[in-house]
Amino acid sequence: MHGEIAPGQSLTLRGVGEEFGVSMTPAREAIRRLTAEGALTLSSSGRVSTPELGNERIEELAALRALIEVELASRALPRAHIALIDRLQSINGLIAEHIVRHDAVAYIRRNLEFHRTLYLRAQAPAMLAMAETVWLQLGPTMRALYGKLSRKDPPHYHRLIIGALKAGDEPGLRLAVRSDVTQGLKMLVG
Amino acid sequence: MHGEIAPGQSLTLRGVGEEFGVSMTPAREAIRRLTAEGALTLSSSGRVSTPELGNERIEELAALRALIEVELASRALPRAHIALIDRLQSINGLIAEHIVRHDAVAYIRRNLEFHRTLYLRAQAPAMLAMAETVWLQLGPTMRALYGKLSRKDPPHYHRLIIGALKAGDEPGLRLAVRSDVTQGLKMLVG
DNA sequence: CCGGGTTTTTTGTGATCACAAGTACACTCC
DNA sequence: GGAGTGTACTTGTGATCACAAAAAACCCGG
Numbered sequence: 277m278h279g280e281i282a283p284g285q286s287l288t289l290r291g292v293g294e295e296f297g298v299s300m301t302p303a304r305e306a307i308r309r310l311t312a313e314g315a316l317t318l319s320s321s322g323r324v325s326t327p328e329l330g331n332e333r334i335e336e337l338a339a340l341r342a343l344i345e346v347e348l349a350s351r352a353l354p355r356a357h358i359a360l361i362d363r364l365q366s367i368n369g370l371i372a373e374h375i376v377r378h379d380a381v382a383y384i385r386r387n388l389e390f391h392r393t394l395y396l397r398a399q400a401p402a403m404l405a406m407a408e409t410v411w412l413q414l415g416p417t418m419r420a421l422y423g424k425l426s427r428k429d430p431p432h433y434h435r436l437i438i439g440a441l442k443a444g445d446e447p448g449l450r451l452a453v454r455s456d457v458t459q460g461l462k463m464l465v466g
Numbered sequence: 467m468h469g470e471i472a473p474g475q476s477l478t479l480r481g482v483g484e485e486f487g488v489s490m491t492p493a494r495e496a497i498r499r500l501t502a503e504g505a506l507t508l509s510s511s512g513r514v515s516t517p518e519l520g521n522e523r524i525e526e527l528a529a530l531r532a533l534i535e536v537e538l539a540s541r542a543l544p545r546a547h548i549a550l551i552d553r554l555q556s557i558n559g560l561i562a563e564h565i566v567r568h569d570a571v572a573y574i575r576r577n578l579e580f581h582r583t584l585y586l587r588a589q590a591p592a593m594l595a596m597a598e599t600v601w602l603q604l605g606p607t608m609r610a611l612y613g614k615l616s617r618k619d620p621p622h623y624h625r626l627i628i629g630a631l632k633a634g635d636e637p638g639l640r641l642a643v644r645s646d647v648t649q650g651l652k653m654l655v656g
Numbered sequence: 657c658c659g660g661g662t663t664t665t666t667t668g669t670g671a672t673c674a675c676a677a678g679t680a681c682a683c684t685c686c
Numbered sequence: 687g688g689a690g691t692g693t694a695c696t697t698g699t700g701a702t703c704a705c706a707a708a709a710a711a712c713c714c715g716g
Contacts, residue, residue: 336591403530
């Protein structure tokens with residue numbers, strides 16, 4: 277989810293087990309769970325690797341993110357008090373630091389934390405789980421994205437999101453979230 | 467997914483393995499995959515059962531269905547030629563038969579087949595997989611729904627869907643799909 | 657220097673086992 | 687008769703093994 281593994285990298289049951297100091301059985305379970313969620317792809321021979329997403333697939337997942345996360349943000353809006361907004365702002369500050377340090381994994385992790393923090397207020401666990409499943413599928417690809425974007429940019433749309441939350445502006449919030457989610461992936465496809 | 471198992475029913479690894487003539491290992495994998503997709507719930511002690519959904523959870527899943535399936539239908543619309551519409555109509559006829567026979571599982575299966583047939587035309591496998599994950603979570607609950615609805619009704623909104631497809635009416639299609647998806651679950655909550 | 661066939665190694669699959677924790681049952685005592 | 691307790695059974699977990707298939711390495715001839 278955090279882009280620690282590059283797209284197309286292959287994993288082995290014994291390798292993962294060894295990495296975590298367990299036998300094949302728990303490693304198998306974990307890998308199968310992740311493949312069920314689409315985070316890993318299973319080749320015809322049963323070998324497993326992180327997915328290399330084509331442009332159509334990326335567009336689809338971006339559209340899913342937009343659909344689900346806009347709804348989550350919209351549901352979170354009425355419950356978003358000032359403490360939440362403060363917390364989002366501080367996360368945003370951390371994101372800026374990670375950009376300066378060129379730390380892709382930390383950047384992605386904080387970025388998702390920003391979104392998750394907001395969506396948790398929606399009180400919609402099934403929807404949030406769905407959104408996180410999409411994040412999981414995009415994880416390895418997100419790192420590739422990070423290399424392509426201009427590193428100086430602070431997360432512009434995050435400020436729009438915070439602004440819309442403060443103003444209680446629902447249409448503005450929906451647009452800001454949709455833009456934030458679509459933005460990065462658009463340049464990955466283009 | 468088809469409502470063959472009632473909500474709250476518990477499953478055991480050895481039981482499932484025996485049922486399919488395999489050992490615990492493949493049963494474990496299958497069960498873990500399903501729990502990863504939310505089709506089964508894992509108790510704190512590791513025991514597994516079909517979920518008993520509360521009203522909020524049902525509302526969430528219905529909202530997810532609406533979001534995703536409206537998008538899928540919308541994407542399928544430009545590619546929906548007459549052969550597809552004919553097929554949808556014949557599936558609709560089979561659904562009417564299942565209603566007469568009071569066959570809940572067959573009804574659910576055909577109903578989902580109706581939707582899947584339409585959505586396959588959207589050429590959006592990730593979205594379709596997401597929709598099917600939601601179906602999986604709702605499966606056991608859908609059967610309970612079937613008992614509550616008036617059995618005489620043929621699937622009314624399905625005709626609206628077909629009509630909108632014929633007319634190339636996108637707003638009408640979106641509304642019809644949203645209504646069809648929301649309708650049943652609304653009375654389950656109410 | 658390279659390509660094709662063979663051998664060796666890697667890797668997933670399913671089965672079985674020992675173990676621990678949880679559950680259900682039964683028995684006893686008040 | 688009912689509640690508490692102890693026992694027996696069920697159940698999930700993690701490990702290990704045998705096996706087959708696939709991948710990789712290797713070797714030898716051109």
